[in-house]
Amino acid sequence: MPAQSSPHALRPATPPSTSLRALLDLTGATSVAPLPAEVTVTGIEQRSTAVRPGDLFAALPGANAHGARFAADAIDRGAVAVFTDAAGAAQLGSVTVPVLVREEPRAVLGELSAEIYGHPSDRLRIVGITGTSGKTTTSYLVEAGLAAAGLSTGLIGTIETRIGGRRVPSALTTPEAPQLHAMFAAMVEQGVAAVVMEVSSHALALGRVDGVRFAVGAFTNLSQDHLDFHADFEDYFAAKRRLFDADSPVAARTAVICVDDEWGTRLAGDLTAPITVSTSAAGAERSAAAGSAASKHTVRGTAAWRVVGDVRTTGGEQEFTAVGPDGELTVRLRLPGRYNVANALLAVATCAAAGVDPRVTAPALATVDVPGRMQRVDRGQDFLAVVDYAHKPAAVESVVATMRGHLAEAGHGRLAVVVGAGGDRDAAKRPLMGAAAARGADLLIVTDDNPRTEDPAAIRAAVVAGAHELPDTERGEVREIGDRAAAIAAAVAWARAGDVVLVAGKGHEAGQEIEGVKHPFDDREVVAAALEALRTRHSPRTDSEDLTVS
Template sequence: MPAQSSPHALRPNTPPSTSLQALLDLTGATVATPVTTETIVTGIEQRSNAVRSGDLFAALPGANSHGARFAADAIARGAVAVFTDAAGAALIGEVAVPVLVREQPRAVLGELSAEIYGHPSDRLRIVGITGTSGKTTTSYLVEAGLAAAGLSTGLIGTIETRIGGRRVPSALTTPEAPQLHAMFAAMVEQGVQAVVMEVSSHALALGRVDGVRFAVGAFTNLSQDHLDFHADFEDYFAAKRKLFEADSPIAARTAVICVDDEWGTRLAGELTAPVTVSTVGAVPSGAATEGPAWSRSATSSGPADRRAATWQAGDVQATGGAQEFTAAGPDGELTVRLRLPGRYNVANALLAVATCAAAGVDPAVAAPALATVDVPGRMQRVERGQDFLAVVDYAHKPAAVESVVATLRGHLTEVGHGRLAVVVGAGGDRDAAKRPLMGAAAARGADLLIVTDDNPRTEDPAAIRAAVVAGAHELPATDRGEIREIGDRAAAIAAAIAWARSGDVVLIAGKGHEAGQEIQGVKHPFDDREVVAAALEALQTRHSPQTDSEDLTVS
């Protein structure tokens, strides 16, 4: 694969030249070996095998090893200087290039990277989207709205990175700071005007977005995830909050906050003049209008009434997988149409419209573009002529599983018949507390739940499955359907497909767009969409698609 095909290798063709002295002045670093006035830096990299001639090699301390151990390799590849801490300098010893030493070098890595690449985010309209669920979908919707206004756009996210229409896969939801600023510089060079990016809690906590100047920051929601990384929910919330808090160097100039959950309400209450969006009360005809208690009363720190939100959704009309609703904003109402089903996608779309408006795009221009958006691996239908619906979705958190199951159960209620099968697992080396919650969320709405392997990583797959199964069995038998455990994911998918009959729905949850399954450090090729397609093609008894499954157009 060419170097430029990697999202972490995207760089400007003509990078700025920065004197080493300017970097010393910026960081306050000292020099362990002499610096010459002729030393010029044209890039920065923290992986030795990706160093290019003219780079500053950032040799940072890591969890298992110190980057300074790879300094010799970086210098051999063309690094003109090394940036590290005292421990790193001791490991490096005497070398032929200057060694810059600063305690806690990671703390200034973002600003350092921005300086080396000429502060490219200053020349872009950057929209950052954070939250537990909905970041990817909202990013695609916002990108479509910005492009409809004639802006040349870039997108950085879980599924892919797009620069000037060129698509490359993403390795991280948010790249490390050196790669991120290099990507921004490449975007500027290629004429990009606005960038939409997902901003994960890891990126915020680890400083990956340091040095970025966000025009707009958007918040979707907060639910249980990443508690293997964060100490607790408060720590998780605090990481997300960095995108918005006034004293943060990366704080977005405008904050757009969905206040449909208590965390969004709290965040909005702690900010000065945020734009708020709410879908509370915006339910399809025939749906229950009473939500949980928190949706009907204010928290102590939040707005007194969510109906006072800047943007509100109403008159939701859902037909199969398509839906439309009215978005009421500061300048009146407009109709938003979506190819995406589910109440949560109404929230994502309303947030997208408000975010486009905050970015300077006329909502009346942005809103129609949302009707064209499909999102890979998010409620993505797989059709091979069967007379039932097969859907692949990335839902891998309890709240996301619950929302997707409720959406598909709602479809069955709408058409008046059919059963729902759910295939789900949980990832290894991640928040173990969410595993039984995922089992319960899936079992509560499924006629058949098949617990299988997700990405077990280095853990015992059977132990992970046992936790998910235990959560499912905690529900009374009257509140759940059949529960099976099939470790082999392909076999589990095939079993669900074989179980389905005309008018049923089969949901394969957890991996969505992913093209691999990680087991004991090895990533094996595995794409749920391809496996579902193969299982459907293996069926010999169902050939004619029925109207019920065709009515649900999902992506």
């Protein structure tokens, strides 16, 4: 078997064998020619370069080309049949394998993939987490809770895929249906009992999670993002709610909803008996109002899970008291920020919904660090340097507020924020990000994020314009430095004892995409290098350093 070097290569070692005729019946497809009775399928792929012997090649229409163009390559690699639409069949010409034709083949791709791999999600306790912000952090926290209960776990998300402790970088937040069901089958083979996965709006809208049987679905929040893909907020929300809507084929059996924002409150009010979570009195009141407005919505008068009393913070770590159906418990976190309190409470409630005792979950959360999420970079400096993935206006606003809270707790210090905006994405959020960062920063440095195919200067100009929309009295200094490494170095050089340098936008990412080329770039490494350079400049020179060697 080829080396499993990417999420797309994660396949079961001994997949089931399914007759092609059974798949024809399942999909309602027609066959271009009579099917040979002996043809069986052991896998499915929509990328010809990843096809293995025994696969069904799904030749789907794409944004730039039809997959049927690559059918010959797929067949050369061992595809035993092609599944496509009428337009694809017309492009195939003469092929040596059976061809199954169905209009809108993507509509059944998830169920088809599940069938080919033996419906592996039926044998797993799958937790899906959706929302705009907090999916990754909540996923890591839930995984820790499930593992603490002795369950062998899998994780599928933005940063990585893990199966039995083996880590693989993720290509998509939620993989395409053929890869996803293959992963599940591999997990079942390796003894995994529970899987936590991020579920993006793209995945829900495009059917990537079709065929998955979710035990629990969790909702974090909703704010502006992906409006380059979704028509508007309502369309964005509609995609998210597919994970919970009883009429949806992917609806989770149990819904856990954070009602700290209006979208969570609205979602909870539309569902039958969701488990609600709130960190604020306002959220609890909204939850109660939703309950009284709809008799089908049972929330015990307030959120089923809530935070009571003050959140205690010490050196960036947090502790709070959570109240659930069975009483109070103390939750500790290594992660700063009020939004991480919400993520943690949602994780406790989600694990409980998955059958894990909250008294087991809570201690496990204190051990969790999340790559690129409020991640500290320490090289012995006398100020705090933090890298975070915040790349949406609401996320930037939250992380800036968290850092300002840290400074208020310390009683002194200034905040520098380094941020940019991605190219080929929702352009409307760029000025909003500039304003969100400038409002709380003593120094804002606008730089490049992932320009992709756009003009970096134009993207920066939009972010800077948003910052300058604020009155001078509501913002600090604003600089523009296109080179991201230089921008980070400038922020580090600016900092004094007790200050905070926040580098936002890319988090765990290890590359920067410019003009279609991804260059190696890791904010954490660049911050560390800038700190090392600063320490070197400020270190007293020794006699040996004055020597020159010829």
